[in-house]
Every structure is written in structure tokens, then in C-alpha cells.
Amino acid sequence: MSLGIAGMGWITPLGAGIDLVWDRLLRGEEAHAEKIAGQCDGQSYTVFRVPESVLASLAPHPRLRRVSLISRFAAAAGLEALANARVKLDLKIAGRTALIFAISNGGVIYTKRFYRDIIESGPQAASPLLFPETVFNAPASHLAAILGITGATYTLVGDGAVGLVAMRMAEEVMANVAIDYCLVVGAEEVDWLLCDAYRRWRLLRSEAPVEPFSEIAKGMILSEGAGAILLARGGPLKIESTHAGRYYRKRTDAETVLKQILSELIEAENDFVIASANGTFVDQAECRALSRLVPEALVYTVKPALGESVGAGGLWQIIVASQALRHEELPPLLHAPAETRLRIPTIRMSVRNARAAIVLSCGLNQQIAGLRLALDG
Amino acid sequence: MTRSTALNGKSGAARVAVVAAGIISPLGCGLAETLASLQAARDCITPVTRFSVDRCRCKTAGQVPDGRVVVERNGRRGQRLHRASHMMITALEEALTQDRQFEPDLTVVGTTSGGMSYGEDYYRALHRHDDLRRSPTWIANYPPQKAVIDAQEAFGISAPCEVIANACASGTNAIGHAFDCVRSGRYERVLAGGYDALSELVFVGFDSLQASTPEKCRPFDRHRTGMVLGEGAAILALENFEAARARDAAILAEIIGYGISTDNFHLTQPNPSGSGARQAMERALKSARLAADAVDYINAHGTATPLNDATEGKAIGQLFGRVPVSSTKSMMGHSLGAAGAVEAIVCLLALQHQFLPPNINFRAPDEDADLNIVANESQPASVRTVLSNSFGFGGTNASILIQQFKT
Numbered sequence: 001m002s003l004g005i006a007g008m009g010w011i012t013p014l015g016a017g018i019d020l021v022w023d024r025l026l027r028g029e030e031a032h033a034e035k036i037a038g039q040c041d042g043q044s045y046t047v048f049r050v051p052e053s054v055l056a057s058l059a060p061h062p063r064l065r066r067v068s069l070i071s072r073f074a075a076a077a078g079l080e081a082l083a084n085a086r087v088k089l090d091l092k093i094a095g096r097t098a099l100i101f102a103i104s105n106g107g108v109i110y111t112k113r114f115y116r117d118i119i120e121s122g123p124q125a126a127s128p129l130l131f132p133e134t135v136f137n138a139p140a141s142h143l144a145a146i147l148g149i150t151g152a153t154y155t156l157v158g159d160g161a162v163g164l165v166a167m168r169m170a171e172e173v174m175a176n177v178a179i180d181y182c183l184v185v186g187a188e189e190v191d192w193l194l195c196d197a198y199r200r201w202r203l204l205r206s207e208a209p210v211e212p213f214s215e216i217a218k219g220m221i222l223s224e225g226a227g228a229i230l231l232a233r234g235g236p237l238k239i240e241s242t243h244a245g246r247y248y249r250k251r252t253d254a255e256t257v258l259k260q261i262l263s264e265l266i267e268a269e270n271d272f273v274i275a276s277a278n279g280t281f282v283d284q285a286e287c288r289a290l291s292r293l294v295p296e297a298l299v300y301t302v303k304p305a306l307g308e309s310v311g312a313g314g315l316w317q318i319i320v321a322s323q324a325l326r327h328e329e330l331p332p333l334l335h336a337p338a339e340t341r342l343r344i345p346t347i348r349m350s351v352r353n354a355r356a357a358i359v360l361s362c363g364l365n366q367q368i369a370g371l372r373l374a375l376d377g
Numbered sequence: 378m379t380r381s382t383a384l385n386g387k388s389g390a391a392r393v394a395v396v397a398a399g400i401i402s403p404l405g406c407g408l409a410e411t412l413a414s415l416q417a418a419r420d421c422i423t424p425v426t427r428f429s430v431d432r433c434r435c436k437t438a439g440q441v442p443d444g445r446v447v448v449e450r451n452g453r454r455g456q457r458l459h460r461a462s463h464m465m466i467t468a469l470e471e472a473l474t475q476d477r478q479f480e481p482d483l484t485v486v487g488t489t490s491g492g493m494s495y496g497e498d499y500y501r502a503l504h505r506h507d508d509l510r511r512s513p514t515w516i517a518n519y520p521p522q523k524a525v526i527d528a529q530e531a532f533g534i535s536a537p538c539e540v541i542a543n544a545c546a547s548g549t550n551a552i553g554h555a556f557d558c559v560r561s562g563r564y565e566r567v568l569a570g571g572y573d574a575l576s577e578l579v580f581v582g583f584d585s586l587q588a589s590t591p592e593k594c595r596p597f598d599r600h601r602t603g604m605v606l607g608e609g610a611a612i613l614a615l616e617n618f619e620a621a622r623a624r625d626a627a628i629l630a631e632i633i634g635y636g637i638s639t640d641n642f643h644l645t646q647p648n649p650s651g652s653g654a655r656q657a658m659e660r661a662l663k664s665a666r667l668a669a670d671a672v673d674y675i676n677a678h679g680t681a682t683p684l685n686d687a688t689e690g691k692a693i694g695q696l697f698g699r700v701p702v703s704s705t706k707s708m709m710g711h712s713l714g715a716a717g718a719v720e721a722i723v724c725l726l727a728l729q730h731q732f733l734p735p736n737i738n739f740r741a742p743d744e745d746a747d748l749n750i751v752a753n754e755s756q757p758a759s760v761r762t763v764l765s766n767s768f769g770f771g772g773t774n775a776s777i778l779i780q781q782f783k784t
Contacts, residue, residue, distance in 0.1 A: 072450035131582035136542035141771030244537035
């Protein structure tokens with residue numbers, strides 16, 4: 001079975017739209033870091049948010065009137081992917097289209113508000129309007145309703161690797177010949193509560209920038225947005241291999257698992273790798289695995305520019321890999337260490353000789369997955 | 378990866394066997410206790426003890442007693458695990474005890490809220506400026522995939538995990554997707570199931586929607602007033618039928634069909650026409666190449682909310698006529714992401730022991746639905762093929778068909 005990428009959609013703290021975000025990445029731009037205040041202990045956190053101007057430009061829809069940000073991001077990315085593929089979901093095509101949604105923290109803003117009301121004022125204050133939006137599959141449900149998808153809709157939950165796990169699941173769903181398209185969407189919204197949780201977990205950095213592959217893990221910056229990929233049967237960008245993924249028991253085991261996955265995905269020496277390094281323990285695990293198994297491959301991570309969007313992160317990586325293959329160049333890797341064992345693009349760099357890209361996602365909560373993407377022919 | 382690659386390219390749809398199963402729910406710990414509760418039509422709904430429900434309308438739930446959940450293993454690490462992880466470990470242990478050779482290529486599990494109560498502990502402590510020393514444990518053990526990974530780790534399994542959160546349909550979706558994965562030849566062995574542990578946030582959520590009832594849970598009854606929540610975990614080991622036969626594995630039943638549909642009517646309400654539910658059931662029949670009259674029993678989603686039972690009842694009546702129907706949620710509550718998997722095991726037991734599980738608290742039939750309800754007591758019956766339904770928020774509908782296996 002050969003699946004290809006028919007269309008993509010992207011909404012990020014650096015803007016919305018595949019071409020716009022890609023151009024900005026190529027120019028070496030990074031998202032604007034802003035401070036948000038915690039509401040319990042006066043702590044403040046640095047985040048990358050989708051700018052208000054971008055939010056204001058998103059197309060309205062009756063179904064999106066009271067929904068969480070995450071649902072709005074997902075809808076924007078999903079609709080762009082379809083437009084990008086020039087696919088119009090009429091009744092017949094919608095019936096032959098599946099939707100797979102990747103999510104990690106979900107609608108945290110509404111969930112926090114809902115539970116805060118319970119704590120502060122008791123169960124009788126709980127809002128029946130908020131509760132349905134706290135459910136993990138609410139964004140997928142809104143998107144399915146907007147697109148008219150009546151068949152298979154799945155919401156997958158996991159850590160930062162969930163986007164790639166969703167791609168694997170899409171491949172499994174498309175084993176059914178009754179499905180022509182599968183829209184894979186990853187989305188996340190940022191909130192001070194998430195920042196607080198990751199800070200207590202010692203994974204968060206208090207100030208930008210994100211410094212990838214640093215010997216000392218200084219932490220990540222959370223971000224938000226969505227990525228969407230429309231899979232079809234064939235197309236110029238082919239999903240050559242998806243790895244079902246594995247999990248690591250301890251952080252120190254991540255390198256071994258990454259090596260196992262990487263060794264099953266490596267094909268040619270001129271492949272490049274879109275890694276998931278985000279300033280945490282993940283970076284050194286990836287660095288050691290990559291320098292050992294593909295020492296000549298160019299390695300790029302988009303997280304210094306866009307932040308760690310967890311549930312959306314894997315989809316963003318695939319979009320970057322696709323764009324790099326399509327445009328034959330990689331953006332400069334921002335804030336990389338002066339010395340590293342990896343081959344990194346310190347400036348905009350050609351990947352004209354590359355036939356394929358490997359995408360690796362090492363999540364913070366034990367999951368690791370990967371895939372190989374190639375230009376057809 | 379090796380095994381699935383080896384299976385790729387096989388022509389035709391593979392048969393899918395259930396070779397082991399494990400369960401923990403308010404009905405009991407393990408298949409034997411579950412069977413006894415079903416046959417005795419035991420009401421396992423009790424007053425909620427895990428958190429205060431003083432100011433809720435509903436005050437009851439199906440709960441797994443603490444003494445049954447806590448697993449004395451993994452030392453100090455085990456003590457940090459969420460209750461949901463312990464339930465998953467318990468269910469998986471039972472399944473693996475039945476088939477010690479079973480090594481999954483993939484694990485697909487449904488849940489709606491993961492380790493939600495740890496999220497509550499963390500936020501409450503933060504909000505009230507309480508002691509947050511345990512917060513790293515709460516945060517690390519809160520994510521939905523954690524319980525699945527913990528259960529696998531407990532038995533040295535390292536299969537990749539797909540964790541589906543399709544609201545109340547999650548468990549059936551997980552089994553259905555696992556079935557598709559084996560049937561297509563991509564995988565030989567898949568663990569599938571679901572879990573959810575009772576949490577305050579979710580309990581109050583359903584209470585705020587007035588979906589849960591302060592009275593008895595009476596699915597399909599004319600005077601039904603809503604659902605009660607439950608909790609539990611259930612695991613089924615699915616295997617390519619030929620592979621299972623080749624290694625002389627005990628075959629408990631076969632999964633023969635799966636249907637999924639998305640009902641775009643409303644985030645929390647089903648389409649009143651019953652079209653979404655009907656579509657899922659029709660697709661399951663089509664996938665099994667089976668006529669509706671071949672179905673001997675339906676384990677309904679049957680939450681006992683006025684809307685769900687009316688639409689599901691309408692769809693069942695239109696498609697299946699007077700086939701026996703029950704909602705076993707009347708006995709144990711609605712365990713959300715676990716429900717589909719728990720009820721698949723109820724169906725498995727019905728097939729193995731040739732009886733119809735009861736729909737308790739049933740007094741009067743609904744005037745709008747002409748259903749053949751298995752009222753209040755289990756009934757001996759010849760049961761060869763059963764259908765299990767799960768419908769969820771977001772309009773996700775899923776149905777699976779399970780068939781008796783005879784040597």
C-alpha cells in the first residue's frame with residue numbers, strides 16, 4: 001500500500017499557512033516568546049502563542065462559536081489541508097474519508113475552568129456547556145461536523161510521539177479499500193497550568209530560546225497550534241514507512257529505543273532527519289542515536305523556532321520534512337550549540353540530493369515513533 | 378514490525394479469534410466473578426465513596442472496591458501508579474494467565490480520562506496552596522497512555538500502543554480497530570480493551586448535564602431518568618485465527634464484524650432519527666457479511682438517558698426487530714472508555730455459557746420502542762452471534778459482532 005501526502009495545513013505561533021510559515025522558517029525567524037501569568041502562585045511562564053491577528057483571520061463557522069482554541073486551530077489546519085489538496089468533501093467523498101486526531105493535553109483551558117468552578121463553588125456551579133468541551137474527542141467531533149465526515153473518526157491520545165502514531169494508525173485505517181482519504185490532524189493549546197505541570201516535571205525553560213542538542217538540557221518552551229495532513233492513495237510525497245513505535249521505561253533507555261526505530265527506518269546515507277529535540281533530555285538521546293547510526297545525515301528540529309506543541313508536534317515535523325523535500329532545502333537550525341556531533345544546517349541548506357526524510361518523535365512520557373517520507377520516483 | 382511485514386500481502390480477510398480475556402469491574406474481578414454476577418442479575422451500584430457527592434444530584438456509581446484494585450507488585454513504584462494502571466494490570470494479568478504464549482504486536486486501548494483523579498489532585502493542591510510534593514508523581518502518571526504502558530511493563534510486553542479517546546465508544550473502537558488490524562493481515566496478535574477509573578470531574582460533568590440519575594438506572598424503561606457512572610478495565614487478546622489454531626490456542630470466540638460511524642448532529646446528543654447508531658450497526662453487519670436476523674442478542678449501549686435509549690431503541694427496532702436486548706450498564710454503571718471492552722466480555726460470557734445477560738431495574742417498556750428486553754433476570758438461551766454497541770459524545774458510534782466458536 002502506498003500512501004501519499006495530498007495536502008497540508010499549518011497554524012503556528014509563527015503564523016498560519018504552509019507557505020507563509022515555511023518562508024519564515026527559511027528566513028531563520030522564530031516565534032515571539034511571551035510571558036503568561038500563573039493564577040495560583042504568581043509564577044510566570046514563557047510560551048509561544050498563536051498571535052491574536054492570526055486567530056482573528058480564521059474563518060468563522062457556526063459549530064465553532066463557543067469552542068476551545070484547540071478546536072479552532074484544528075479546524076483551520078484541517079480546512080487548509082483540504083484546500084491545499086484541492087479536495088472538496090462532497091457527500092460521497094466525505095463518506096470515504098477518515099479523520100484521525102492526535103492530541104496530548106487536550107482542551108486544558110476549558111477543563112481547568114470547569115474544575116476550578118467545582119473546587120471554588122461546588123458541583124452545582126459546574127457548567128454543562130463547558131463539560132462537553134473537556135472531552136478529548138471534542139475537537140475531532142467539531143472538525144468532522146464541519147467537514148461532513150460520517151465514517152471513521154478516531155482521537156488518539158499520547159505524548160509528543162502521538163502525531164506519528166496517528167500517521168501509523170491512518171495507514172492501518174486506509175488498509176480498508178472503502179477509504180480514499182484520511183485527514184490526520186494534531187492540535188494543542190497552551191495554558192499556564194500546563195506550563196506549571198511541565199515546570200514541576202523539570203522539563204520547562206523559564207526564558208526563550210530553546211537550545212537544541214545542548215549538552216545540558218535547559219528545558220523546552222510550550223507552544224500551540226495545529227498541523228494537518230491529508231493522506232491519499234499515491235501522490236508526489238510518499239509515506240514510505242511508518243514505524244509502529246515503542247516505549248522507553250526510563251529516560252536513560254530512550255537512546256536505545258531511538259536506535260532500534262532509526263535502524264528500521266534508515267535507507268540511504270543522504271536522507272535527512274527531522275528530529276524532535278526540544279531542549280530536554282530527548283535531545284541528547286537523539287543526538288547519540290543519530291550520531292551513531294546516521295553520522296552523515298543533516299539533522300534539523302523546528303522546536304527552537306516554534307516551540308513544543310506536543311500533540312501537534314509530530315504533524316509539524318512531518319510538514320517540515322515534506323516542505324524540505326519539496327523545496328530541496330532545510331531552514332537554519334536556531335540556537336544550536338557551537339560544537340555538536342551532529343551535522344546541522346546552521347544556515348539555510350540544500351538537501352537536493354536527499355531522496356527521503358526520516359521523522360523521529362521522542363515523547364516526554366515514554367512513547368517514541370518514526371516514519372520515512374520520500375519523493376515518489 | 379517483522380511479523381506484520383510477513384503477514385502483509387496475504388490475500389483475503391483473515392478470521393480473528395479471541396484467545397484470552399481479562400476483566401475487573403463492579404461485577405467482580407475476573408471472568409468467573411463477572412459471570413456469577415451476570416447470571417445472578419446482581420445490582421452492583423453503590424453510594425459513591427471516592428469523593429464527596431453531597432451536592433450532586435446523583436450519588437451512586439458502579440465502583441471497583443479498593444481492596445480488589447491495589448496490586449502488590451513493583452514495590453514503591455507500584456504505589457505511585459494510578460488506580461487506572463492497577464485496574465489495567467489486573468485485567469491484563471488475567472488474560473495473560475489464560476494464554477502465556479500471547480505476545481502482542483500492537484496494543485489498542487480506549488479510555489476517556491486516563492489518570493484524571495491525579496490531575497484533580499494536582500490542580501486542587503495548586504489552587505489551595507496545599508502540599509505539592511507529590512505533584513511530579515501526579516503529573517507523570519496522569520496521561521492516558523500511562524496506564525497502558527504500566528500494564529505492559531508489568532508483564533514485560535513492549536508492543537506499541539494506540540490509545541483511543543473516542544468518549545464512550547472508545548473501548549468498542551479499540552476492539553474494532555484491533556479487529557481490522559488483524560483481519561487485514563497487518564498484525565497477527567493485538568491486545569485490545571479499555572479502561573476508566575471514576576473521577577470527580579467526570580462525575581460532576583455528567584451530573585451537570587443532568588445525564589446521571591438520582592434514582593435507579595433503568596435502561597429502556599418507560600420511566601428511565603438517566604445513567605450512573607461506573608469504572609473498570611477489560612482486555613481481549615485477538616489473534617489471527619489460523620495462527621491461533623496452529624499453536625493450539627484456546628479460542629474463546631471470534632470477532633466477525635466492526636462498524637463505525639460519526640453522527641454530526643450535536644456534541645452530546647445523538648441524532649434523534651437514530652441514523653448514526655443504525656449506520657454503525659449496519660456497517661458491522663456488512664463487514665461480517667451477515668444478515669440482521671443472524672444476530673441472537675444485542676448488548677446495547679443503553680445508558681438509560683431518555684435520548685440515548687430512544688434513538689438506539691429506534692435503530693435496533695428498525696434493523697433487528699424483536700431480537701433480545703439488554704443493557705448491562707443497569708448492573709454496573711457506565712464505565713465510559715472501558716464500557717465497550719467490559720461489554721464485549723459480557724458478550725463473550727453469554728456466548729460461552731449460553732445465556733442472555735439481564736437488563737435490571739426494568740419495570741415498563743417504552744411506548745416508543747418495541748424491544749424484546751431481557752428484563753431483570755438472566756435467561757438461558759441459544760446464542761451464536763451477538764452485537765455490542767457503544768455510542769459516545771462527539772457523535773462517535775461503534776458496533777462489533779462476536780460469534781461463538783465451536784470446535
